[in-house]
Amino acid sequence: MRYDKKRTIFYNVLFIVFCAALFLFLWNAPPETTKKLPQDKIHQRFQNMGKKAAEQFCEKCHNPKGEVPLPKKHPPKYRCLLCHKQTRK
Ligand code: HEC
Ligand code: HEC
Structure with missing residues (x-):
């Protein structure tokens, strides 16, 4: 009986630690490696603009035929500024 209870607590703690680690991993990993705007x-003019408003301009230059096409292995590009973070002042 006591043994069972201890084991249940152990697995619960293990589960919570696992979730916390996964959460931190997902939260931290992308912003550290992805280039900022x-x-x-x-x-510069996009830094303090609303994200949705600014994103309408990105693909004028960043498109397959534009001056700076996205890399071939670029992830799905919906909502640029959620990945390429603005540095607001
Ligand atoms: C007027 C054309 C133009 C527009 C509009 C534009 N870019 Fe760019 N972008 C460039 C050029 C040119 C470069 C390469 C030179 C540089 O780094 O500025 C570049 C480079 C980048 C880079 C790579 C930086 C690096 O370190 O390699 C990212 C990320 C980027 N742009 C994101 C965006 C996003 C997000 C938007 C929309 C908010 C946007 N750009 C709008 C022309 C543009
Ligand atoms: C899901 C996240 C995500 C979204 C959304 C996204 N990008 Fe990226 N982008 C990346 C990653 C990851 C890379 C490759 C790693 C890096 O930043 O060098 C990259 C690379 C780039 C590069 C090349 C940087 C270089 O090293 O030369 C440009 C330019 C760029 N993205 C522009 C854009 C634009 C414009 C949009 C919107 C149309 C956009 N990205 C949307 C994640 C994203």
């Missing part, structure tokens, strides 16, 4: 003349 560049801070240069071209992109």
Whole structure:
């Protein structure tokens, strides 16, 4: 009886630790590796714009025939600024 209870608690703790680790992994991994919206003349005006408003301009240049096409292995590109973070002031 006591043994069973201890084991249940053990597995519950294990489960919580696992969830926390998974959550931290998912939360931390992408922003650290994905490039931010560049801070240069071209992109400066998008830094403080609403995300949805700014994203309408991205593909004017970043399209397969534009000046800076996305890399071939680019992930699904819906909502640029959720991945390429703005640096707001
Ligand atoms: C007027 C054309 C133009 C528009 C509009 C534009 N970009 Fe760019 N983008 C460029 C050019 C040119 C480069 C390469 C030079 C540089 O880094 O600025 C670039 C580079 C990038 C890079 C790569 C930076 C790096 O470090 O390699 C990212 C990410 C990016 N743009 C995201 C965006 C997003 C998101 C938007 C929409 C909010 C956007 N761009 C709108 C022209 C544009
Ligand atoms: C799901 C996340 C995600 C979304 C949404 C997304 N990107 Fe990316 N993008 C990435 C990743 C990951 C890379 C490759 C790693 C890196 O940043 O160098 C990348 C690379 C790029 C690059 C090349 C950077 C370089 O190293 O030369 C450009 C330019 C770019 N993205 C622009 C855009 C634009 C414009 C949009 C919207 C139309 C967009 N991205 C949407 C995640 C994303």
